[in-house]
Structure formats: structure tokens, C-alpha cells
Amino acid sequence: MKTKYQITTFLIAVILLFNSLQVKATNNTAVLDSDKDKIIIYILRNILTRSHYVVKDINDDFSEYVYNEFINGLDPNKRYFTQKDLKDFSKFKYKIDDQLLSEDISFYNLVYSRFESKIKNAKSYYGGLLTHPFKFNKNENIEIDYEKVPFAKNENELIDYWRKQLKLSTLLRIQNKEEKQQEAHKKDSKTKIKSFKELEKESRAEVLKNMDELYLRIEELENDDWFSTFLNSVVGAFDPHTTYMPPNIKERFDQDMSGxxxxxxxxxxxxxxxxxxxxxxxxxxxxxxxxxxxxxxxxxxxxxxxxxxxxxxxxxxxxxxxxxxxxxxxxxxxxxxxxxxxxxxxxxxxxxxxLEETFVKSSIVEKDGKKFGIIDLPKFYISFDDENYRDSAKDMELEIERLKEEGVKGLIIDLRNNGGGSLKTAIEISGLFIDKGPIVQVKYRGQDPIIKEDIDPKVQWEGSVVLLVNEFSASASEIFAAAMQDYGRAVIMGGNQTYGKGTVQSILPINQFAKYDEDLGAIKMTIQKFYRVNGGTTQIEGVYSDIAMPDRYSYMNFGERDLEGALAWDKVKKANYNPANSYKNFADVVSNSKRRIEADSKFSLINEYAKWLKKNQDDTTFSLNYKSFAAENTEQEKESEKFKTVFDYTSNLSFTSPTYELPLLEKDSVLADKRISWHTSLSQDIYVSEALNVLNELKTNSNNTIVKH
Structure with a gap:
């Protein structure tokens, strides 16, 4: 909840902003009221400079960032612009900041008009190049990490970039067709073997079809779509999670959040x-x-x-x-x-x-004569326009109650790939597992942290808890996991660390700041930073697992720490909280699990696989000579054979739906099929299996601080 001071400060800023816009629109109606793009620029600039968590000067450095981001956003694969184009654009490189301060969009107009003409040329480029076979005996390479590739010097070099990209696409299809052909011939020796010439012609035709479909979609895009790219280059200069959402994206966001x-x-x-x-x-x-x-x-x-x-x-x-x-x-x-x-x-x-896949669901499994529950929490969902509608906290409370009626002795809560959502529900869900107390600290720019507490003394679940996380568990997931870790309420298992998004965004509809008939979209803006109750932020660091398990992402470059412009890690004063002291044997259970993982040949293979994936991720150069390409592919296939069974695993455990869900499954065959698929995947999930081992060993303290009310 905002303090009186914060609400007053924010309202004053909004009033000043609105009044400024009214005056400016009155004095220069032709400039602003007749030009939607300029209105949006004006409002975004004022909102960001007044209320964003980061104080950032709109200066030459800012201008250079926007310049590079917009050009790369339009042309990430270096298919359109040449160095001649960049020379024309470069006169604005350090002037965009001045233009933004006067709602001048000359830079955007120049780049966009040039981009439109380049898009029209694209069809003749790829159409002409795909008319004739490529020279596959030529020794040449292509770099597919386009950040390492300079823009083409001229039109001829640009067409050569196109040629190489289309040649690679054709090569990949030829290779795929040859492999399928060989497999089919093994099964049936009468299968016709097509010549390389035939396969090459088919592959080129497929690439042409795909390109035509791509450019059909590109041609459907309008000025608003491309202007959104420019606006996101501007707002993204403040931090990676501040974005402009045009009306259609805002609608999808609301739908995604509410389910x-x-x-x-x-x-x-x-x-x-x-x-x-x-x-x-x-x-x-x-x-x-x-x-x-x-x-x-x-x-x-x-x-x-x-x-x-x-x-x-x-x-x-x-x-x-x-x-x-x-x-x-x-x-x-x-x-x-x-x-x-x-x-x-x-x-x-x-x-x-x-959207059923948005919501909480649970399953029951029996191990060593004890029942355990597993709850899948895909996101922290909430409906912003209907507070009585279901949300993740209400659903979690109900699901736990149902599992208690089934007699489960422990819970696994699966937060893998949960990218976050509502802060409110993250706090309320955390409160289901503790008596009461602080859950998270949030901080506005230039102010002291505000402690967000669970004030409800009711404890919905007093038993053992394991949280499964991975590198894609972010934001609200990290708040929940951090609170459970700091209170000693759950064992955190999964990847080495979670994503590391420790910032809070607020959604502000642009129309609330200006009288305009058309929907202007919204800005999702970073206004706060998260801090754990122990004082450290979840930003960059995320939450480190108590028990780290190798996975395919172990060595990959992603996460908040790999984002340009991400806010830094820091810490604030520790909140006043009392750890729950939930378990008698926490350290022993963690130690036992680590020994099992280290000794497990399957986990060792997964770790090797992760290193191999990282090596391939770093290798971004491909030969465009057919024989060399085929040899490289054969070598890679040979290496991959070692990892063919890397995720083949069966636990021999049987997962079932809770009793309340059985009548629903009888009526809905689609839902029933989805549950069968989920239960099968759980039985073949080595991470769930080890989480059950941990849950089975955990012993709660009879005199812990969690008291039933």
C-alpha cells in the first residue's frame, strides 16, 4: 500500500503532466492533437522522467542507445540497411534526445520511410536468388550471430548477405530431407532415393514459400506497429522491463494475467x-x-x-x-x-x-506408503477488473485444502518456467505457509523500503514443502521462493539460481493523461525494486537453490544478469522477522540429496549435455560448402548420440488427479487427455522424483513457530 506522501507526490506529477499537455495542445494544436505519435512521445517522456525508478538524463548517451536499438530492432539480421543508409541516419545519432524533448519524430520518419522501401525491395532479392540453384561446392562461411556482422557496405554486399542466409536455409532443408530419405529407405528398400538436384529444388521451393508467407505478414503491419518498435527503443533506455504496449498487446497482457x-x-x-x-x-x-x-x-x-x-x-x-x-x-x-x-x-x-493452462492444478502420488501432493503454479495470475474473480492465491488456498482432505503428508510446488505476475498474490500465497510477518520489501526511487507483510495469522499448510524452480522462474516466483527460503519454510530445488528479476512494473494507460478518442495503449514502467526480508534484492542474483540440480540451461547465457541496462544488485536493512524453524533435519536432507545427485549417472549426463549445448551455442559460424556442412552435421550428430537418452527416465510412480477433479474429467475428454499427459510427464521427470525423495525425508519440528489458528 502506498503511503500518503507517495500518493500525493504521484498525483501532483500526474496533474502537472496533464496540465502541461493541455497547455501545449492548446498552444500548438496542429503539432500535438493532430498527431497521435507526438502525443504519445510527450506523455511517455514526462511519465518516465518523473516516475521511473531510475533517474536518467535524456542526453547524447540516451540518444545513441535509442539510435542503435531502433535500427537493430528493425533490421536484426542485417537484411535491409547498408552503411550508406547508416551514414544518412547518423546525423541524428546525438540529436534524438533533443527531438524527444520537442516531440520531433524526424529520425523515426527518415528510418521508417527508408525501411519501407527496403521491405519492397526484399521480394525481388529473395525471389531472384531462389530462382537458381546455389553453388554448394564453393568454400564460404556464414556468421549467424548478427551482432558480430557489420552492416553491408553497399547494395551488392547486402544481396550477398541475403544469398548466404537463403543458402543456409536451403542447406538445412536438404540435410533434413536426406536424413528422412535414409530412414525411410532403411525401413523399406524400395523407397525411391531422390537425387541431390531434386532435393535442392524442393528445398529452394520451400524456402521461397516460407519467405512469401513471412513477407505477407510483414506487409500487413502498419505504421503503428513499427512506431511501437521505436517507442520501445526509447522506453527501453530506462531499463529492460519498461515497455510501451500498443492497445492489442495491452489486451493480450490483461488476458494473460487474468487467464x-x-x-x-x-x-x-x-x-x-x-x-x-x-x-x-x-x-x-x-x-x-x-x-x-x-x-x-x-x-x-x-x-x-x-x-x-x-x-x-x-x-x-x-x-x-x-x-x-x-x-x-x-x-x-x-x-x-x-x-x-x-x-x-x-x-x-x-x-x-x-484459459485452463493458466490456473493452478494438482496431482497426488504415493511413495513409500505416504501420499504427497504436487501443485503446478504456472503464474501469479489476477484479474485487474474483477476482484471477485479467481486468482492464484484463492486457487492455491483451495487446492491445498483439497489436498489436505486427501491426506497428503507433504507438498511440491512447481514454479519452473513461472515468469511471475501479481505481487499481491505472491504475498498472499507466501502467507499460506507462515503465521504472519514480512514477506518482501519494495522500494521507490529515492525513498526508504516499504515492508509488505502477511497479516493473516491463518496457516493453510503446516507440513513439509519443496519448491521446484529453474532459470525461468522470475519476479513474483522469486519473491515467494525467497520468502520461503528466508523463513526456512521450504527446500528450494532446481537450477543453480532463478532468473533474477527484482523489479516491479506498473501499467499506466496513456489515455488517462490526455483527452484523445483513440486508444493510445499503455506503458509498463519499472517503479520499484524488490528486496528480500533478509535485505538482499532478488535483482540479478535471483534465488540460489538449496539443492542445485544440473539441467540443460546450466551454462547458457540468459537471465537478468545478461540483459543490457539491467538494474544492479544491492541491499537494504534486514526486516524484522522470525524464521519458522520448520524442520528437524534440514541440513541432513539437503546433504543427502546433493550426494545422490552427484552420484547419479543420469544427472552427470545432463550436466555433460548442458556443456555440449553451451559449446554449440557459442559456435555461430557455419560452412556453406555442402560437403563441409554435411561433415560438420555428421560430427554433431555423432556427438549427439551420446545424449540421445539424456532425458529418458521413468520413476515407476503413479500420479492421479485429486478426487474433486474426477467428475470433471468424465465430462471433459480434452481436459482428461491433458491430465493424462501431465501425469505421464511427472512420472518421467527426474527433478520431481528427487524432490519427492527430499520431501519423503523431511521431518517437521513439533514445536515450530507455525501454529494452527
């Missing part, structure tokens, strides 16, 4: 000029109605009794706008059916669609 949307419950995909149904959301309106199927093609969309609109050739985002809609409204889809090609009109009443 719900209003519509028909179908995932759509664009193929060529057609909108295809990729899959139906289990339990959604389309799924219940029963006529729409995966692979159907939607041709027209009508709202109730209105005339239908043809969506063939329409960009996917625009088509989705017509198909989605408010709960209770009717949409009529003219559909070409996948089975017989017939055309059919399907009427669907829209409703709230819950």
Missing part, C-alpha cells in the same frame, strides 16, 4: 490469406456449441443479424477483433469445414473463456 477473455474460445492462426482455427479452448463457447473444429477456415464474420464481413486477406489481429466480443452477444461465422470443404454458418454466443 480469461470474452469471446468464442478458439485459438486462431493465419496461413496465407486465410484465418484457420488452430484449437478450441476446452469448456469454451465454441467447444460447447460443438460445430466449429480445429483446421476449419473462417471466411466471414457477422455480429448477430448484421451483414457479414469478409475476413479473407485481413490481418489476424483485425480478424480477431470481429470474432471476439462481450459475453452474451452472438457472432455468426461463415466457415469452410476441414473434412469435406463445405461452407457452413455457425452461430456462437460469446461468453467468458477461462
Amino acid at each position: 480469461k477473455l470474452e469471446g468464442i474460445g478458439a485459438r486462431l492462426v493465419k496461413k496465407g490469406i486465410f484465418t484457420h482455427v488452430f484449437e478450441l479452448v476446452s469448456g469454451g463457447p465454441a467447444w460447447k456449441q460443438g460445430e466449429l473444429e480445429a483446421k476449419d477456415i473462417i471466411l466471414e464474420v457477422a455480429q448477430g443479424n448484421e451483414e457479414p464481413i469478409d475476413i479473407v486477406g485481413m490481418r489476424l489481429d483485425d480478424a480477431i477483433k470481429f470474432i471476439k466480443g462481450k459475453k452474451g452477444t452472438e457472432v455468426r461465422l461463415t466457415v469452410k469445414k476441414k473434412l469435406d470443404g463445405s461452407t457452413k454458418i455457425i452461430s456462437i454466443i460469446r461468453d467468458v473463456v477461462e
Whole structure:
């Protein structure tokens, strides 16, 4: 909760900002009110300089960052711009800061107009190059880490960049076709063996088709899409997690955070000029109605009794706008059916669609005569517009209660790949495992930390807890894991350390600062930094596992520490908290697990595999000579044979759904199939297996500080 001082300061800043905009718009209406892009620039600049966690000068260094980020954002693979283009752009290299201060977008306009013309040239480049076979006996290489590649000196060198990239794509397809052909011939000696010439021609045709589809999607993009790239170059200069979200991205963000949307419950995909149904959301309106199927093609969309609109050739985002809609409204889809090609009109009443994979789910397993529960928490979800709607904290509390009724003796909470979400729910979920006390400290720029506490004395779970994490566990996941570690409430197992995102972002709709009829999107801005109750921030360092287990990411370069412009690690004063003293044998259990992992040949193989992946990640140069490429590929295939069974593992444990879920599975075959798949993967998960070993050994203190209320 913000203090009175913080609220007042923020409101004054907002009022000043709004008043400034009103005055400026009045004095120079032609400059701002008629130009949406400039309005957005003006508002973003003021919000960032007044309220971002980092105080940053908009100066020449800032200008250079934006210059490089925008050009690289448009042309990451060096396919469009030449050094001549850069010479033309470079006159703005140290002037963008001045332009931003006066809402001047000359730099953007110059680069974007040049980019548009380059996009138009691209079809002639790749189309011409893919007309004829490549010279595969030529000795040449390609560097695919494009940060190491300079921009082409001129148009001829640019076309040669295209040639090499297309040649590599063709080579990869030839190699893949040859391998499939050999496998097929082993199974059936009568299988026709195509010549290299035939395979090369097929591969070039496939590359051409893929490029055509790519540029069909690129051509659908509009000025707003590319201007968003520029805006993100600007706001990203403050820190990597500050982003501008255009309206369509903001809508997806809200949907992702809440796990719900209003519509028909179908995932759509664009193929060529057609909108295809990729899959139906289990339990959604389309799924219940029963006529729409995966692979159907939607041709027209009508709202109730209105005339239908043809969506063939329409960009996917625009088509989705017509198909989605408010709960209770009717949409009529003219559909070409996948089975017989017939055309059919399907009427669907829209409703709230819950994205089941967003939500908490649990399973039960028996080991050595004891029942244990495993809870998958994919994200810390919440609905910002409906506080009564389900959220991750309410669902966790309910799921734990259900598992208690099943008689489980310990819990594994799976936070692997959980990228975070709501701070509020992270605090509330932490509170389910302790009596009460501080959970996390948050700090605004230039102010003392604020301690966020669990004030509810109720303890939902008093037993043993293991948290499974990996390098993709971030943000709210790290708050929860850090609190459980600092209180000694859980054993943290997984990768060496979590992602290391220790910053808080706030979503600010741009329209709340200006009167403008059109939706201007929002800014997701870093306003706070997280600190553990022990005083250290989770920024950069993340949370180190009590028991580190080798995985495929062990040596890879990613995480907050590898992001340019990431905020630094620091510490604040320790909060006043009392560790829970939950376990009698914590140190022994951790030591036993480490010995098991070190002695386990499967974990040793995984560690070797991780090193091999790192070596391949660092090797970014490929030969474009067919024989050399094939030899390199054969050598790599030979090396990979050693790791063919690296993740083959079976625990012989049986995972089942809790009792409350069984009637749901009988009614919903799609959900049932998903649960079968999940339970199978759990039984084949070596990390879950070792977590169960730890859980089985843990003994709680009868006199610990967790008291049932």
C-alpha cells in the first residue's frame, strides 16, 4: 500500500503532466492533437522522467542507445540497411534526445520511410536468388550471430548477405530431407532415393514459400506497429522491463494475467490469406456449441443479424477483433469445414473463456506408503477488473485444502518456467505457509523500503514443502521462493539460481493523461525494486537453490544478469522477522540429496549435455560448402548420440488427479487427455522424483513457530 506522501507526490506529477499537455495542445494544436505519435512521445517522456525508478538524463548517451536499438530492432539480421543508409541516419545519432524533448519524430520518419522501401525491395532479392540453384561446392562461411556482422557496405554486399542466409536455409532443408530419405529407405528398400538436384529444388521451393508467407505478414503491419518498435527503443533506455504496449498487446497482457477473455474460445492462426482455427479452448463457447473444429477456415464474420464481413486477406489481429466480443452477444461465422470443404454458418454466443493452462492444478502420488501432493503454479495470475474473480492465491488456498482432505503428508510446488505476475498474490500465497510477518520489501526511487507483510495469522499448510524452480522462474516466483527460503519454510530445488528479476512494473494507460478518442495503449514502467526480508534484492542474483540440480540451461547465457541496462544488485536493512524453524533435519536432507545427485549417472549426463549445448551455442559460424556442412552435421550428430537418452527416465510412480477433479474429467475428454499427459510427464521427470525423495525425508519440528489458528 502506498503511503500518503507517495500518493500525493504521484498525483501532483500526474496533474502537472496533464496540465502541461493541455497547455501545449492548446498552444500548438496542429503539432500535438493532430498527431497521435507526438502525443504519445510527450506523455511517455514526462511519465518516465518523473516516475521511473531510475533517474536518467535524456542526453547524447540516451540518444545513441535509442539510435542503435531502433535500427537493430528493425533490421536484426542485417537484411535491409547498408552503411550508406547508416551514414544518412547518423546525423541524428546525438540529436534524438533533443527531438524527444520537442516531440520531433524526424529520425523515426527518415528510418521508417527508408525501411519501407527496403521491405519492397526484399521480394525481388529473395525471389531472384531462389530462382537458381546455389553453388554448394564453393568454400564460404556464414556468421549467424548478427551482432558480430557489420552492416553491408553497399547494395551488392547486402544481396550477398541475403544469398548466404537463403543458402543456409536451403542447406538445412536438404540435410533434413536426406536424413528422412535414409530412414525411410532403411525401413523399406524400395523407397525411391531422390537425387541431390531434386532435393535442392524442393528445398529452394520451400524456402521461397516460407519467405512469401513471412513477407505477407510483414506487409500487413502498419505504421503503428513499427512506431511501437521505436517507442520501445526509447522506453527501453530506462531499463529492460519498461515497455510501451500498443492497445492489442495491452489486451493480450490483461488476458494473460487474468487467464480469461470474452469471446468464442478458439485459438486462431493465419496461413496465407486465410484465418484457420488452430484449437478450441476446452469448456469454451465454441467447444460447447460443438460445430466449429480445429483446421476449419473462417471466411466471414457477422455480429448477430448484421451483414457479414469478409475476413479473407485481413490481418489476424483485425480478424480477431470481429470474432471476439462481450459475453452474451452472438457472432455468426461463415466457415469452410476441414473434412469435406463445405461452407457452413455457425452461430456462437460469446461468453467468458477461462484459459485452463493458466490456473493452478494438482496431482497426488504415493511413495513409500505416504501420499504427497504436487501443485503446478504456472503464474501469479489476477484479474485487474474483477476482484471477485479467481486468482492464484484463492486457487492455491483451495487446492491445498483439497489436498489436505486427501491426506497428503507433504507438498511440491512447481514454479519452473513461472515468469511471475501479481505481487499481491505472491504475498498472499507466501502467507499460506507462515503465521504472519514480512514477506518482501519494495522500494521507490529515492525513498526508504516499504515492508509488505502477511497479516493473516491463518496457516493453510503446516507440513513439509519443496519448491521446484529453474532459470525461468522470475519476479513474483522469486519473491515467494525467497520468502520461503528466508523463513526456512521450504527446500528450494532446481537450477543453480532463478532468473533474477527484482523489479516491479506498473501499467499506466496513456489515455488517462490526455483527452484523445483513440486508444493510445499503455506503458509498463519499472517503479520499484524488490528486496528480500533478509535485505538482499532478488535483482540479478535471483534465488540460489538449496539443492542445485544440473539441467540443460546450466551454462547458457540468459537471465537478468545478461540483459543490457539491467538494474544492479544491492541491499537494504534486514526486516524484522522470525524464521519458522520448520524442520528437524534440514541440513541432513539437503546433504543427502546433493550426494545422490552427484552420484547419479543420469544427472552427470545432463550436466555433460548442458556443456555440449553451451559449446554449440557459442559456435555461430557455419560452412556453406555442402560437403563441409554435411561433415560438420555428421560430427554433431555423432556427438549427439551420446545424449540421445539424456532425458529418458521413468520413476515407476503413479500420479492421479485429486478426487474433486474426477467428475470433471468424465465430462471433459480434452481436459482428461491433458491430465493424462501431465501425469505421464511427472512420472518421467527426474527433478520431481528427487524432490519427492527430499520431501519423503523431511521431518517437521513439533514445536515450530507455525501454529494452527
